[in-house]
Amino acid sequence: MSSAYARRRGRTGLAFVTPFMLIFTLFMIVPLAYAIDQSLYSTKLIGGTSFSGFANYAAVLQSGAFWGGVIRVVIFGAIQIPVMLAIATFFATIFDLGVAKWGRVFRAIYFVPFAVPIVVSSLMWGFLFDPMYGPFNRFMNAVGFHDFDWMSSALMLPTIIIIAIWEWTGYNCVILYTALKSVPRDVVEAAILDDTPLWKIVARIKLPMVRPALIMLVFINMIGAMQLFVEPTILNNYSPGVVTNTWTPVIDIYSTSIPNGEYQLGAAMAVVLALIIVAISVVSLAFRNRRKEFG
Amino acid sequence: MWSKKRSPTIATAGAASIAAITLLAACSSGGGSSSSSSSTTAAASASASASSSASASGSPSILAGGNCSSSATQLTFWAWVPGMSRAVTEFNATHPSICVTLEDPGAGESEYTPLNNALKAGTGAPDVAELEFDVLPGYEIQHQLVNLVPYGANNYKSDFAAWAWAQVSQGSGVYAMPSDFGPMGFYYDQQTLAKYHLTPPATWAQFAADAVKLHGENPKAYLINFPANDPQWLMDMMAQAGAWPFKYTGGASLTINWTGPAQEKFAAFWQQLINAHAVAAITDLSTEMNTDLDTGVLGAAIYSAWAPSYFAPDVKHSVGQWRAAALPQWTAGAGVGSDWGGSTYPVFSQSKHPAQAAEFSEWLTASSQSWSIVKTPPSSLFPTYLPTLQSSSFKSLTYPISGTSQPNQVFSAGALSIPLTTWPPFMTQVLNQGMSTFGGVVTGKETLAQAFATFQQQEVSYAKSQGFNVSE
Numbered sequence: 229m230s231s232a233y234a235r236r237r238g239r240t241g242l243a244f245v246t247p248f249m250l251i252f253t254l255f256m257i258v259p260l261a262y263a264i265d266q267s268l269y270s271t272k273l274i275g276g277t278s279f280s281g282f283a284n285y286a287a288v289l290q291s292g293a294f295w296g297g298v299i300r301v302v303i304f305g306a307i308q309i310p311v312m313l314a315i316a317t318f319f320a321t322i323f324d325l326g327v328a329k330w331g332r333v334f335r336a337i338y339f340v341p342f343a344v345p346i347v348v349s350s351l352m353w354g355f356l357f358d359p360m361y362g363p364f365n366r367f368m369n370a371v372g373f374h375d376f377d378w379m380s381s382a383l384m385l386p387t388i389i390i391i392a393i394w395e396w397t398g399y400n401c402v403i404l405y406t407a408l409k410s411v412p413r414d415v416v417e418a419a420i421l422d423d424t425p426l427w428k429i430v431a432r433i434k435l436p437m438v439r440p441a442l443i444m445l446v447f448i449n450m451i452g453a454m455q456l457f458v459e460p461t462i463l464n465n466y467s468p469g470v471v472t473n474t475w476t477p478v479i480d481i482y483s484t485s486i487p488n489g490e491y492q493l494g495a496a497m498a499v500v501l502a503l504i505i506v507a508i509s510v511v512s513l514a515f516r517n518r519r520k521e522f523g
Numbered sequence: 524m525w526s527k528k529r530s531p532t533i534a535t536a537g538a539a540s541i542a543a544i545t546l547l548a549a550c551s552s553g554g555g556s557s558s559s560s561s562s563t564t565a566a567a568s569a570s571a572s573a574s575s576s577a578s579a580s581g582s583p584s585i586l587a588g589g590n591c592s593s594s595a596t597q598l599t600f601w602a603w604v605p606g607m608s609r610a611v612t613e614f615n616a617t618h619p620s621i622c623v624t625l626e627d628p629g630a631g632e633s634e635y636t637p638l639n640n641a642l643k644a645g646t647g648a649p650d651v652a653e654l655e656f657d658v659l660p661g662y663e664i665q666h667q668l669v670n671l672v673p674y675g676a677n678n679y680k681s682d683f684a685a686w687a688w689a690q691v692s693q694g695s696g697v698y699a700m701p702s703d704f705g706p707m708g709f710y711y712d713q714q715t716l717a718k719y720h721l722t723p724p725a726t727w728a729q730f731a732a733d734a735v736k737l738h739g740e741n742p743k744a745y746l747i748n749f750p751a752n753d754p755q756w757l758m759d760m761m762a763q764a765g766a767w768p769f770k771y772t773g774g775a776s777l778t779i780n781w782t783g784p785a786q787e788k789f790a791a792f793w794q795q796l797i798n799a800h801a802v803a804a805i806t807d808l809s810t811e812m813n814t815d816l817d818t819g820v821l822g823a824a825i826y827s828a829w830a831p832s833y834f835a836p837d838v839k840h841s842v843g844q845w846r847a848a849a850l851p852q853w854t855a856g857a858g859v860g861s862d863w864g865g866s867t868y869p870v871f872s873q874s875k876h877p878a879q880a881a882e883f884s885e886w887l888t889a890s891s892q893s894w895s896i897v898k899t900p901p902s903s904l905f906p907t908y909l910p911t912l913q914s915s916s917f918k919s920l921t922y923p924i925s926g927t928s929q930p931n932q933v934f935s936a937g938a939l940s941i942p943l944t945t946w947p948p949f950m951t952q953v954l955n956q957g958m959s960t961f962g963g964v965v966t967g968k969e970t971l972a973q974a975f976a977t978f979q980q981q982e983v984s985y986a987k988s989q990g991f992n993v994s995e
Binding site: 272273381474488 | 955
């Protein structure tokens with residue numbers, strides 16, 4: 229192989245990669261590096277800006293409020309993700325089997341919530357859960373729970389879980405449906421020829437073959453859960469005081485940076501949260517590699 | 524939500540037009556409050572927060588200016604008061620050597636966030652912008668405002684209500700020109716009060732007795748709403764009670780006191796009414812609160828001078844019945860008032876034309892030409908400028924919701940008896956933290972005194988982290 233060819237090939241590759249790398253560097257690497265750089269400084273109203281090393285990180289690691297928020301979103305994910313995936317898998321299977329009439333139509337309908345901006349859906353659910361006029365509350369009243377408050381301190385998280393499930397089930401369903409569709413037909417046909425019952429085809433053949441997609445969804449949803457922000461922010465308008473300014477890590481980062489003006493501390497919090505998310509991603513990759521389900 | 528900022532100036536604008544109402548909605552999200560668990564929703568405020576965030580992300584719209592002579596000095600001006608473009612147009616017409624361009628980035632925080640970014644970046648800030656009284660010290664401490672004394676500001680000192688002038692002064696410097704403010708009063712529906720055989724209470728003791736009596740006679744109704752999670756309203760009430768929790772006069776020393784005897788007395792007073800369920804707990808300045816006022820669920824509100832124009836668009840049943848009275852007093856006959864909100868117009872140190880910017884700010888706030896415009900709807904500003912404030916034509920203004928009564932008589936009198944207060948130089952943080960901390964009082968999770976104690980710790984710790992010498 230001539231070296232000229234290798235060089236030319238290298239140049240061509242570079243030309244293809246450059247546009248992506250430029251944008252990636254500009255919008256991902258540079259801001260990331262800037263945030264890390266910022267997180268090493270402190271600005272005080274009295275005293276100005278000075279290098280403070282890892283002082284901001286020490287503050288974040290010792291902040292009970294920040295970790296309280298982290299625990300809250302972990303609980304959120306631990307409940308929301310399994311329930312949502314169970315529902316999504318159920319519907320994806322039904323659509324895949326083609327046993328439902330109007331499958332195509334329902335698939336589209338279930339996908340619609342994903343197309344609704346989260347701010348809009350949070351507002352809408354806020355009205356539905358309203359303690360005085362909301363239909364959900366009338367229902368609770370009708371079945372004997374008076375003065376039921378869906379947005380009280382105790383129920384805010386479960387309420388947001390319901391909203392998040394509504395928002396994301398359709399999206400997850402579509403991905404699972406696509407994965408189910410890609411299961412080779414001959415495998416299923418062979419099973420049918422062997423007189424395998426339908427439930428067995430689903431449980432023993434189809435679902436195991438889409439496990440990579442399921443695992444990917446688990447981790448993608450976990451990363452999303454860590455960044456919970458919009459729903460609690462909007463619902464706080466219906467029930468003030470329930471969602472505190474440290475309720476989730478991202479709310480904490482926002483309120484530390486913007487209203488409190490502690491941008492560098494906010495940057496340190498963002499880096500810590502990013503590290504948590506990176507850790508989740510690494511575990512996810514390792515998990516998929518171990519199972520030989522990746523790459 | 525956190526760090527919501529009320530912008531009463533905007534509220535002032537209420538006037539009538541639909542446009543003004545939309546704007547109000549956008550700003551009152553600043554009000555930040557919302558419904559309580561015990562009652563109701565914050566429809567308006569929730570949708571408002573959506574619209575205000577939308578306006579925050581959008582680029583400011585240019586409302587006036589842009590067609591002056593090319594030799595004129597170009598100034599950029601940010602403000603959110605509706606109808607402000609009328610004053611700017613008038614200024615440009617009468618000052619051909621200066622050309623002011625008005626942009627509206629949105630109320631309160633919607634403006635402060637891009638403003639702070641521009642000030643940090645060192646470029647892009649306007650020459651003059653609307654700032655509320657409470658955030659001024661935060662800009663002063665960062666040396667972001669021009670001292671207006673060399674530009675003749677002190678010539679206008681005697682033209683302004685003493686409280687307002689004290690607010691814009693620090694040491695020997697004057698860092699903004701005061702514009703409007705909101706003297707507070709007891710704003711009530713005379714028919715609702717008459718129904719329960721009540722008259723405006725002269726003292727807080729009488730007020731408490733009336734609140735209990737009214738709720739006792741009609742468990743669905745309240746004399747008043749107590750929005751604990753609105754730190755601005757709460758602090759303004761504390762000022763009247765002699766329980767102001769901050770002392771700051773510039774520099775590195777700061778006093779924070781939410782747990783002294785006066786503060787505890789204030790907290791205990793309201794807590795007894797909360798415990799007796801004698802006060803409602805709904806979103807401050809929300810459509811719902813206005814509806815409750817209109818339908819007699821609430822008999823009165825501790826509102827400010829901009830209330831009539833703010834409240835008017837929602838009044839349907841009680842037109843003509845609204846009256847203003849002085850605030851109830853802690854000591855009978857003491858005649859102590861308070862202020863809720865208000866705006867100023869500083870010149871930023873980034874400005875390349877501070878002299879012209881100061882000239883504009885002084886004209887806008889301290890000239891009768893300007894006030895003849897901005898006192899009218901949709902701006903409807905309540906003047907700190909004494910020649911307008913004390914003019915009989917202003918005091919005798921009537922509003923349809925108040926029938927033939929003249930609420931400005933009461934509010935103007937209250938304007939001259941406001942206790943002097945000083946804001947800490949990080950009010951955005953105070954409001955943000957306060958909304959979060961006081962939320963539990965509304966939901967019954969904690970008492971007001973407990974919230975005060977928690978808040979004391981939070982504020983002391985924040986102030987120390989910002990390098991202040993804190994006295995408690």
